[in-house]
Amino acid sequence: xxxxxxxxxxxxxxxxxxxxxxxxxxxxxxxxxxxxxxxxxxxxxxxxxxxxxxxxxxxxxxxxxxxxxxxxxxxxxxxxxxxxxxxxxxxxxxxxxxxxxxxxxxxxxxxxxxxxxxxxxxxxxxxxxxxxxxxxxxxxxxxxxxxxxxxxxxxxxxxxxxxxxxxxxxxxxxxxxxxxxxxxxxxxxxxxxxxxxxxxxxxxxxxxxxxxxxxxxxxxxxxxxxxxxxxxxxxxxxxxxxxxxxxxxxxxxxxxxxxxxxxxxxxxxxxxxxxxx
Amino acid sequence: xxxxxxxxxxxxxxxxxxxxxxxxxxxxxxxxxxxxxxxxxxxxxxxxxxxxxxxxxxxxxxxxxxxxxxxxxxxxxxxxxxxxxxxxxxxxxxxxxxxxxxxxxxxxxxxxxxxxxxxxxxxxxxxxxxxxxxxxxxxxxxxxxxxxxxxxxxxxxxxxxxxxxxxxxxxxxxxxxxxxxxxxxxxxxxxxxxxxxxxxxxxxxxxxxxxxxxxxxxxxxxxxxxxxxxxxxxxxxxxxxxxxxxxxxxxxxxxxxxxxxxxxxxxxxxxxxxxxxxxxxxxxxxxxxxxxxxxxxxxxxxxxxxxxxxxxxxxxxxxxxxxxxxxxxxxxxxxxxxxxxxxxxxxxxxxxxxxxxxxxxxxxxxxxxxxxxxxxxxxxxxxxxxxxxxxxxxxxxxxxxxxxxxx
Numbered sequence: 078x079x080x081x082x083x084x085x086x087x088x089x090x091x092x093x094x095x096x097x098x099x100x101x102x103x104x105x106x107x108x109x110x111x112x113x114x115x116x117x118x119x120x121x122x123x124x125x126x127x128x129x130x131x132x133x134x135x136x137x138x139x140x141x142x143x144x145x146x147x148x149x150x151x152x153x154x155x156x157x158x159x160x161x162x163x164x165x166x167x168x169x170x171x172x173x174x175x176x177x178x179x180x181x182x183x184x185x186x187x188x189x190x191x192x193x194x195x196x197x198x199x200x201x202x203x204x205x206x207x208x209x210x211x212x213x214x215x216x217x218x219x220x221x222x223x224x225x226x227x228x229x230x231x232x233x234x235x236x237x238x239x240x241x242x243x244x245x246x247x248x249x250x251x252x253x254x255x256x257x258x259x260x261x262x263x264x265x266x267x268x269x270x271x272x273x274x275x276x277x278x279x280x281x282x283x284x285x286x287x288x289x290x291x292x293x294x295x296x297x298x299x300x301x302x303x304x305x306x307x308x309x310x311x312x313x314x315x316x317x318x319x320x321x322x323x324x325x326x327x328x329x330x331x332x333x334x335x336x337x338x339x340x341x342x343x344x345x346x347x348x349x350x351x352x353x354x
Numbered sequence: 355x356x357x358x359x360x361x362x363x364x365x366x367x368x369x370x371x372x373x374x375x376x377x378x379x380x381x382x383x384x385x386x387x388x389x390x391x392x393x394x395x396x397x398x399x400x401x402x403x404x405x406x407x408x409x410x411x412x413x414x415x416x417x418x419x420x421x422x423x424x425x426x427x428x429x430x431x432x433x434x435x436x437x438x439x440x441x442x443x444x445x446x447x448x449x450x451x452x453x454x455x456x457x458x459x460x461x462x463x464x465x466x467x468x469x470x471x472x473x474x475x476x477x478x479x480x481x482x483x484x485x486x487x488x489x490x491x492x493x494x495x496x497x498x499x500x501x502x503x504x505x506x507x508x509x510x511x512x513x514x515x516x517x518x519x520x521x522x523x524x525x526x527x528x529x530x531x532x533x534x535x536x537x538x539x540x541x542x543x544x545x546x547x548x549x550x551x552x553x554x555x556x557x558x559x560x561x562x563x564x565x566x567x568x569x570x571x572x573x574x575x576x577x578x579x580x581x582x583x584x585x586x587x588x589x590x591x592x593x594x595x596x597x598x599x600x601x602x603x604x605x606x607x608x609x610x611x612x613x614x615x616x617x618x619x620x621x622x623x624x625x626x627x628x629x630x631x632x633x634x635x636x637x638x639x640x641x642x643x644x645x646x647x648x649x650x651x652x653x654x655x656x657x658x659x660x661x662x663x664x665x666x667x668x669x670x671x672x673x674x675x676x677x678x679x680x681x682x683x684x685x686x687x688x689x690x691x692x693x694x695x696x697x698x699x700x701x702x703x704x705x706x707x708x709x710x711x712x713x714x715x716x717x718x719x720x721x722x723x724x725x726x727x728x729x730x731x732x733x734x735x736x737x738x739x740x741x742x743x744x745x746x747x748x749x750x751x752x753x754x755x756x757x758x759x760x761x
Contacts, residue, residue, distance in 0.1 A: 131659075132529065133538055133646065134538075135384070135541045135647070135648075136383075136384040136386075149660060155659075179645075180382055180644075180645040181655060181660075181661070182658060184643075184659065185657070185658065186659065207648070209383065212380050212381060231385060232386035234388075236392075239385075239388060254385065254386055257545065257547075258542075258546040262546060
């Protein structure tokens with residue numbers, strides 16, 4: 078069974094919402110990435126999203142654009158991303174890893190080859206931002222043959238017809254993009270979130286994670302009330318940008334994600350009280 | 355009008371419903387934009403058959419753009435080259451000085467029909483930005499134009515024109531600070547403001563339906579040229595020549611001739627400082643198949659799949675991708691693609707200016723350079739038809755800078 082499915086099943090059993098941090102591989106430095114991933118797990122992360130840097134990140138805001146540019150300047154590429162995953166797996170066999178990126182670097186390497194190498198390194202799913210369900214046949218088939226999921230985005234603009242189709246193809250979880258915009262942009266609208274997640278749940282049994290625009294621990298806690306997972310991306314990457322050493326990056330990660338985790342758990346605890354009362 | 359509709363429909367054989375030209379094209383964008391692309395696709399297919407919309411488009415093309423643009427026999431240049439007759443399709447005489455206005459008039463009317471109040475555009479040389487700002491001014495819409503910082507510098511005249519027309523020009527500092535980065539930024543704006551904003555994409559690249567839609571709005575160039583050739587010369591040309599950055603003026607000329615197998619087609623890419631090195635923008639001549647800006651096409655990238663910086667003396671050709679229909683025309687062998695370097699383009703710029711009193715845009719000068727070579731090689735009874743896609747007023751500062759001239 079794929080680690081993602083195992084993890085969400087365990088989370089559901091314990092009534093806990095997944096904390097899913099995103100970092101760009103190789104940012105702020107290639108040396109820091111594995112340390113950051115371990116620190117994230119130590120701080121209470123349940124799944125990890127590792128960004129594969131690309132030169133033209135059309136769907137990303139300034140923070141992740143900058144992170145990708147810095148990583149590429151330091152020689153980051155798919156080989157090294159996969160090495161990072163393999164290195165992480167030496168000490169952590171359980172935490173699911175989702176690679177996030179864009180189509181062209183994967184096509185350049187060869188879709189089948191990359192799927193094989195990703196599976197071997199210990200990757201659990203791919204989320205390719207510019208590969209919607211409509212264009213995903215080849216990649217999805219290659220991933221499925223090796224037990225990997227393809228995670229798809231669902232947006233506020235997604236029509237019911239598209240949602241049904243995407244839900245049929247999706248694996249692992251559905252990633253709900255909570256705002257119209259690029260990563261790290263506007264703040265999410267909590268009022269519209271609840272009905273949006275309910276709509277997705279009608280289309281799929283898969284867990285629903287929510288991302289884009291979640292910065293503060295309180296926001297994460299609020300999202301945790303209705304979603305199965307909370308993705309924290311730009312807010313973490315922005316904090317890492319100022320770090321000079323792997324140790325400092327790991328420390329910042331522990332501190333920030335620790336605060337997010339506590340806020341999310343406080344919600345879970347209070348809801349449990351409500352239920353038992 | 356009915357005839358226009360029928361022709362437009364007949365020409366829409368590629369792409370398929372999902373926007374694929376063979377293996378090329380498609381919709382490689384984030385989910386947030388997919389519904390907007392579907393809405394646009396639907397609107398475009400609807401209005402393409404709407405007699406009132408087509409009548410207004412024809413009226414605007416005649417009275418606002420100044421169509422039809424004439425064919426011009428370049429007798430002096432023909433004599434100099436000593437071969438086939440050189441004929442120009444004079445898109446440089448259009449309002450705002452290039453073929454770009456054909457597309458922006460069409461998309462502007464579509465934006466209004468769809469009830470959008472704000473338009474955005476990307477621009478390289480600034481011609482598409484000016485053409486978009488022009489249409490926005492006339493239709494009373496807000497207009498934001500994204501332009502790479504490097505292009506803002508080398509096309510300052512067009513930046514000022516856009517501002518005079520009431521557009522906001524956003525200088526994009528990311529990446530190579532040229533057209534590809536402007537396109538990224540325009541996409542980011544669109545994904546953020548997708549409800550009220552219409553993205554007027556300026557070339558036949560990008561996700562479906564843009565490659566097909568921009569082609570259809572520019573195909574008026576080829577339709578006119580074909581009819582004019584038959585009326586004025588009693589025959590079709592032997593070869594078509596057009597410059598290719600994203601490829602909108604070339605596809606506009608080529609498309610109505612695709613079934614005329616006896617007419618050869620040459621797309622001319624920017625070879626910059628030479629195709630042997632890295633400093634060029636010739637994705638069809640020297641690139642490979644990948645995915646950029648929403649479609650599968652030929653592009654310039656490194657072995658890790660990162661998009662490369664490109665170089666051309668002309669900002670409008672300085673782009674690492676190309677429209678997917680050109681990729682398809684290349685692979686099917688229907689069109690041929692060649693490179694012209696900076697120096698040859700500069701020589702052609704001067705040659706045409708001095709011999710005919712027509713100053714071409716530097717982009718266009720690439721097509722002129724190859725067309726001159728081709729004419730020299732071909733017999734005198736043949737005709738080479740070159741798309742004179744834009745005029746060179748915007749480039750005089752660049753030419754002066756290259757040649758070390760201070761005003």
